[in-house]
Every structure is written in C-alpha cells, then in structure tokens.
Amino acid sequence: MQLHSDRPIAVDVRDAVKVYGDFTALKRVSLSIHDNEFFTLLGPSGCGKTTLLRMIAGFEDVTEGSIALFGEPIAALPPHKRPVNTVFQNYALFPHMTVLDNVGFGLEMLGRSKSEARKRAGEVLDMVQLSQFSSRKPSQLSGGQQQRVALARALAPQPKVLLLDEPLSALDLKLRKAMQLELKHLQRETGITFIFVTHDQEEALTMSDRIAVMSAGELQQLGDAREIYERPKNRFVADFIGDTNLIEVTVDAVAEGQAKCHLGGGHALICDAVEGVKAGDKVHMSMRPERLFLSEEPIAAEGFRGTVRENIFIGTDITTIVALNEGPDFTIRASNSSRGNSRVFDIGAEVVVNMEQGAGRLLTD
Amino acid sequence: MAMKSYDLRQYPSFKAITIFCLFILYAPLLVVTVYSFNDSVSITNWEGVSLRWYAEVFTGAESEKFKIAARNSFVIALIAASASTVMATFAATAILRGGRFKLRTASFGLISLPLMVPEIVTAVATLIFFNAIGVDRGLITILLAHIAFCIPFAYLPISARMQGIEATYEQAAMDLYATRAKAFTRVLLPLMMPGIISGWLLAFIVSLDDFIITNFVKGAGVETLPTAIFGSVKQGIKPNIMAISTMLLGVSVVMVTLSWLISRRDNNK
Numbered sequence: 001m002q003l004h005s006d007r008p009i010a011v012d013v014r015d016a017v018k019v020y021g022d023f024t025a026l027k028r029v030s031l032s033i034h035d036n037e038f039f040t041l042l043g044p045s046g047c048g049k050t051t052l053l054r055m056i057a058g059f060e061d062v063t064e065g066s067i068a069l070f071g072e073p074i075a076a077l078p079p080h081k082r083p084v085n086t087v088f089q090n091y092a093l094f095p096h097m098t099v100l101d102n103v104g105f106g107l108e109m110l111g112r113s114k115s116e117a118r119k120r121a122g123e124v125l126d127m128v129q130l131s132q133f134s135s136r137k138p139s140q141l142s143g144g145q146q147q148r149v150a151l152a153r154a155l156a157p158q159p160k161v162l163l164l165d166e167p168l169s170a171l172d173l174k175l176r177k178a179m180q181l182e183l184k185h186l187q188r189e190t191g192i193t194f195i196f197v198t199h200d201q202e203e204a205l206t207m208s209d210r211i212a213v214m215s216a217g218e219l220q221q222l223g224d225a226r227e228i229y230e231r232p233k234n235r236f237v238a239d240f241i242g243d244t245n246l247i248e249v250t251v252d253a254v255a256e257g258q259a260k261c262h263l264g265g266g267h268a269l270i271c272d273a274v275e276g277v278k279a280g281d282k283v284h285m286s287m288r289p290e291r292l293f294l295s296e297e298p299i300a301a302e303g304f305r306g307t308v309r310e311n312i313f314i315g316t317d318i319t320t321i322v323a324l325n326e327g328p329d330f331t332i333r334a335s336n337s338s339r340g341n342s343r344v345f346d347i348g349a350e351v352v353v354n355m356e357q358g359a360g361r362l363l364t365d
Numbered sequence: 366m367a368m369k370s371y372d373l374r375q376y377p378s379f380k381a382i383t384i385f386c387l388f389i390l391y392a393p394l395l396v397v398t399v400y401s402f403n404d405s406v407s408i409t410n411w412e413g414v415s416l417r418w419y420a421e422v423f424t425g426a427e428s429e430k431f432k433i434a435a436r437n438s439f440v441i442a443l444i445a446a447s448a449s450t451v452m453a454t455f456a457a458t459a460i461l462r463g464g465r466f467k468l469r470t471a472s473f474g475l476i477s478l479p480l481m482v483p484e485i486v487t488a489v490a491t492l493i494f495f496n497a498i499g500v501d502r503g504l505i506t507i508l509l510a511h512i513a514f515c516i517p518f519a520y521l522p523i524s525a526r527m528q529g530i531e532a533t534y535e536q537a538a539m540d541l542y543a544t545r546a547k548a549f550t551r552v553l554l555p556l557m558m559p560g561i562i563s564g565w566l567l568a569f570i571v572s573l574d575d576f577i578i579t580n581f582v583k584g585a586g587v588e589t590l591p592t593a594i595f596g597s598v599k600q601g602i603k604p605n606i607m608a609i610s611t612m613l614l615g616v617s618v619v620m621v622t623l624s625w626l627i628s629r630r631d632n633n634k
C-alpha cells in the first residue's frame with residue numbers, strides 16, 4: 001500500500017486563525033492533507049469544523065495564517081475559482097431545478113454546453129444509482145436520495161478536493177452505514193481528496209485514512225484511526241474517541257520505557273511510559289473497557305480486586321461495572337460470545353480486573 | 366380540555382360580533398355591486414336587473430373620458446409596478462445579502478416607513494417637491510410619484526420571501542463555479558420569483574387605486590380612473606359610477622387573490 005505521506009500535499013493549512021468579532025473560533029490550526037486521502041475532521045459541536053471547511057471553500061476569510069491548495073496560496077481566490085466542491089450539511093440542492101440540472105450546474109458554470117453538462121450529470125447520477133430520478137425535483141426525493149444528489153452534484157465537475165460537512169448526520173443508522181461504505185468506495189474510485197466533517201467518532205474511525213481531532217478551535221491530535229484510538233495524546237482525545245476508563249494514577253518510578261504507578265487504593269500496575277512523565281507525577285491513565293477482562297483469581301501480579309455492581313447487555317457486548325475494593329469504578333466490556341477470555345460474572349461476585357498487555361495509556365494532560 | 370376555555374370561538378357572542386364586523390366591512394361594497402346592476406336612473410330604487418350601466422360606461426356620454434382615464438391608470442400602474450418591483454428587488458438583495466453594513470436595520474426601517482406615513486402628507490410633500498424642482502405636472506409626475514410610493518409595497522413580499530431563502534443556496538452555486546452575478550440570476554432570482562410576482566401585483570393594485578397622491582400631482586385635465594370617478598361623482602352619483610367601481614373592485618380582487626395564491630403555493634412547497 002502506498003503511504004499517503006508520499007503523495008503531494010493537497011491542502012496545506014498553516015497556523016490558521018479565525019476570529020469572529022471577539023470570539024476565536026480557530027486557534028492556530030496547522031495540518032497537511034495529502035492528495036487522494038480520506039481525511040476527517042472530528043470534534044464536538046462548535047469546535048470549528050465547519051469554520052475550517054468554509055475557509056477552505058472560500059466562504060470565510062482567514063483571519064491569520066494561510067491555506068494553500070496543491071502549493072498555491074488561495075487566500076485571494078473567490079469560491080467560484082477554487083477547484084473545491086462542497087457537500088453541504090443541509091445539502092442545499094436547488095429546489096427549482098431537476099436533479100439532472102442540479103448535478104449539471106457546476107459543469108455548466110465551467111462553460112460546458114448544456115447538453116454536455118447533462119450527459120456528464122447523467123453519468124454521475126448513474127454512479128450513485130439515481131439515474132431513474134433525474135427528472136424529479138429535490139423535494140420529491142427522500143433524505144438519503146437528496147444526500148446522494150448533493151454528492152453527485154459536488155463530484156460532477158471533478159474537483160481536486162471534495163469537502164463534506166456532516167453529510168450523513170440526517171440519515172438513519174442503517175442508511176448511514178450503507179452510505180459510509182459508498183462514500184469510501186467513491187473516494188477510492190475517483191481518487192479525489194475527501195475532507196469529511198463529522199462529530200461521530202465511530203464514523204470517523206470507520207472511514208478515514210487520517211483523522212484530525214479538534215476541540216474548542218484547537219487541533220488535539222492528528223493520526224490514523226488506530227493511532228488515535230490506541231495512543232490518544234491527551235484526556236480529551238481518549239475520552240472523545242470510544243469509551244474508556246480514565247483513572248487517576250500516581251507515578252512511582254520510570255525506567256527503561258516503563259512506568260510503575262498506583263491507583264487510589266494502592267493498586268499497583270506497570271505500563272508504557274510516555275514522554276514527560278516522571279516519578280511523583282499525578283496523571284491520568286486511559287484503559288479501554290474491551291482490553292480489560294475479569295477472572296475469579298489473580299492471573300498476574302497487577303490484578304485489581306473488586307465487586308461486580310452491574311451488567312449491561314448491549315447486543316454484541318456485555319458491559320460490566322466493577323467497584324474496586326478500594327479505589328475507582330471500572331467499566332469492562334466482554335464480547336457476547338463464548339470464545340476468548342471474556343467471562344461474565346453475576347452482580348455481587350468478587351472478581352479480579354485484569355489488563356491486557358499494553359492496555360494502559362498514560363496521558364499527561 | 367382546559368385549552369378549550371381559552372378558545373376565542375367559545376365566547377358567547379363571538380359569532381354575532383364576527384358577522385357584524387364583516388357586515389360593516391362589506392356592506393358598502395355589496396350595495397355598490399348590487400346596485401350597479403340596477404335597471405334604474407335612481408341609485409336607491411331597485412327596478413330589476415340589467416347591464417345598462419355597464420353599457421353606459423362603454424358607450425355613454427362620459428365613456429370617452431373614462432376610457433382615457435382607464436388607459437392612463439393601467440399604463441401608469443403597469444410601469445410603476447414594474448419599476449418599483451425592480452428597485453425593491455435590488456434593495457432587498459442589497460439589504461439582505463450585502464453582508465453586514467452600517468445602518469442596515471435603519472435602511473430596512475426607512476424603506477417600510479412610508480407605509481405608515483399619512484398619505485396626505487406624502488401627497489403634499491411630493492407636490493412641493495415637484496414644484497421646487499420645477500417639473501410641470503402631468504402624466505410623468507403621476508408616474509414618478511407612483512413609482513416612489515409603490516416601492517415599499519413591492520418590497521415587503523419580496524424581502525419576506527428572501528428572508529426565507531437560506532444563503533447556502535447561493536454559496537452552493539458559487540461553490541459550483543458560478544460568479545456572484547450567475548448565482549443571483551440562476552439561483553436567487555428564481556427562488557425569489559413568487560415574492561417578486563406578489564410584490565408586483567400588490568404595487569399594481571396600489572397604483573391603480575391611488576387617489577390622494579395622484580390628485581395632488583396630476584396636471585389639470587389629466588385624469589386617472591380614481592380621479593375621473595371622483596370628478597364625476599362631484600356632479601352627483603350616477604349608477605354608471607357604480608358599474609366602474611364594481612369593475613375596478615373585480616380587478617383588485619383578482620389581483621389580490623392571485624398574489625395570495627402565489628405566495629401560498631410556495632409556502633406549502
């Protein structure tokens with residue numbers, strides 16, 4: 001597999017700042033998006049995802065810093081001169097035009113003849129399996145179909161970069177999953193760079209080559225799905241992506257890349273050290289529930305004794321909450337199958353919480 | 366149901382009051398309309414149904430005068446409605462789409478304010494203005510005055526419509542390589558069309574019906590339908606006036622209904 005980092009940089013955001021009046025929506029964000037990459041901006045509502053997207057599209061000016069497209073600074077280009085198309089959060093399909101004319105609009109504006117625009121629009125509609133609706137008005141389509149028209153309309157002029165602002169948020173779960181696959185497939189097929197905005201971490205993990213996690217106008221972490229899930233840089237990322245046990249620990253000693261720590265209640269454990277931790281620090285540790293498991297008797301030295309408080313059945317998994325004899329509560333997830341080392345205990349049972357190798361991740365902030 | 370007791374329709378005299386109000390509003394119109402079909406020279410004695418007064422309007426002694434007045438009225442209404450609609454459209458675009466600028470709220474207020482100024486004041490002011498700049502009174506002064514006072518009427522439905530159009534449509538157009546001008550003509554204008562049409566119809570009616578301002582700024586011997594009717598009534602009300610009034614009422618009703626239908630059809634979409 002070709003690494004994305006070998007490819008040219010499609011969008012380069014350098015120290016971008018956006019100020020609205022007295023409110024700073026983006027605080028020095030820098031990121032490079034590679035050509036042909038499926039790049040996701042992930043973060044809670046109001047963190048500045050749409051703002052960044054609109055700055056790339058040209059609807060907002062950049063207060064400070066710069067944005068370049070394939071090496072060319074684009075600050076001076078109005079939206080209609082940027083080879084970038086957008087799938088809007090609310091689709092913004094032109095209500096007075098047919099589906100075909102909507103999809104052909106971009107090509108027509110680029111100076112193609114009406115018939116040529118229509119022909120190409122028909123092809124793109126084929127690609128998203130909507131050719132039978134081409135003469136309808138957008139209001140006569142379902143939400144999912146409108147979403148696909150918006151996608152087709154943005155793809156038809158073959159932009160270099162496609163911006164997608166939470167395009168799936170209005171769809172039901174089943175349709176959303178199907179569209180996630182379709183989008184991923186379209187991205188591979190067309191080779192267009194996708195910048196995808198979502199606040200749904202699961203969606204981001206499923207679809208992206210790389211993810212930028214944002215919060216309060218700041219870039220928190222940039223990396224591929226595994227990296228972000230397994231090696232979160234800080235508490236915000238660990239907490240925002242997936243479920244986790246965020247436990248306060250005290251570092252006792254650091255040596256040879258390993259940190260010896262203990263939790264409240266004196267339970268001791270050893271985990272990988274991270275840069276900047278030293279003995280005596282009080283830091284947080286993230287432990288994913290699916291990387292913890294229960295046993296009746298201690299398996300290794302670092303098991304924590306506790307009592308089962310609750311079992312929650314969630315279909316594929318069973319989540320168990322264990323209160324340590326002294327110290328914090330833990331959430332443990334066991335898969336709902338008889339394979340592996342996941343065991344489920346009754347409420348009130350005395351158990352030992354065990355960590356898989358490398359399951360604990362120290363976070364310095 | 367507790368809600369029921371707050372329903373206005375539950376008050377004992379609701380029906381009676383409603384009917385009374387409607388009667389007060391429509392009785393005069395009803396009388397004029399009915400008596401325009403009266404086969405009598407008197408305007409108060411009913412002597413059977415006939416269309417003689419309608420025939421009188423088109424062939425009678427005063428028919429020539431009314432024909433010219435009607436033509437003036439329609440031509441002025443047509444031009445005034447069109448000109449004011451164009452200006453109102455640009456005004457709405459500038460105010461609602463021109464970004465944030467100083468005095469934006471003030472401009473909205475300034476455009477709508479003339480609707481609340483007593484018409485007689487506007488009439489006097491317009492007359493003084495024309496005198497001051499030394500323009501001879503005639504059809505042109507009527508037309509200019511009509512264009513001016515029709516703008517707020519055209520502006521209201523247009524800006525109401527435009528406020529309902531999200532800016533993302535134009536952004537989507539510009540994102541798809543449309544220039545600002547193209548985004549306006551290809552996307553914003555078609556979406557605004559229902560508002561523009563009802564604005565035009567409203568302006569047309571207002572111009573067609575106007576008496577006070579017209580009476581002030583018209584030159585001697587120049588008449589529009591309302592001033593001609595007034596002139597004729599001064600010499601006593603004849604039933605042919607009722608026929609003209611009924612026809613004018615008909616035109617108004619048709620246009621208001623059209624305007625309403627157009628704006629309603631679009632809200633339902």
Ligand SMILES: Nc1ncnc2c1ncn2[C@@H]1O[C@H](COP(=O)(O)OP(=O)(O)OP(=O)(O)O)[C@@H](O)[C@H]1O
Nearest residue numbers: 020023025043044045046047048049050051052199
């Ligand atoms: N035109 C504006 N004027 C002032 N503040 C704004 C403006 N647009 C956005 N903001 C603020 O900037 C912040 C970021 O907004 P943005 O729309 O980028 O959020 P987002 O990450 O896309 O959120 P969501 O997931 O809810 O869409 C918000 O706090 C918002 O209130």
Ligand SMILES: [Mg+2]
Nearest residue numbers: 049050051165
């Ligand atoms: Mg947003």
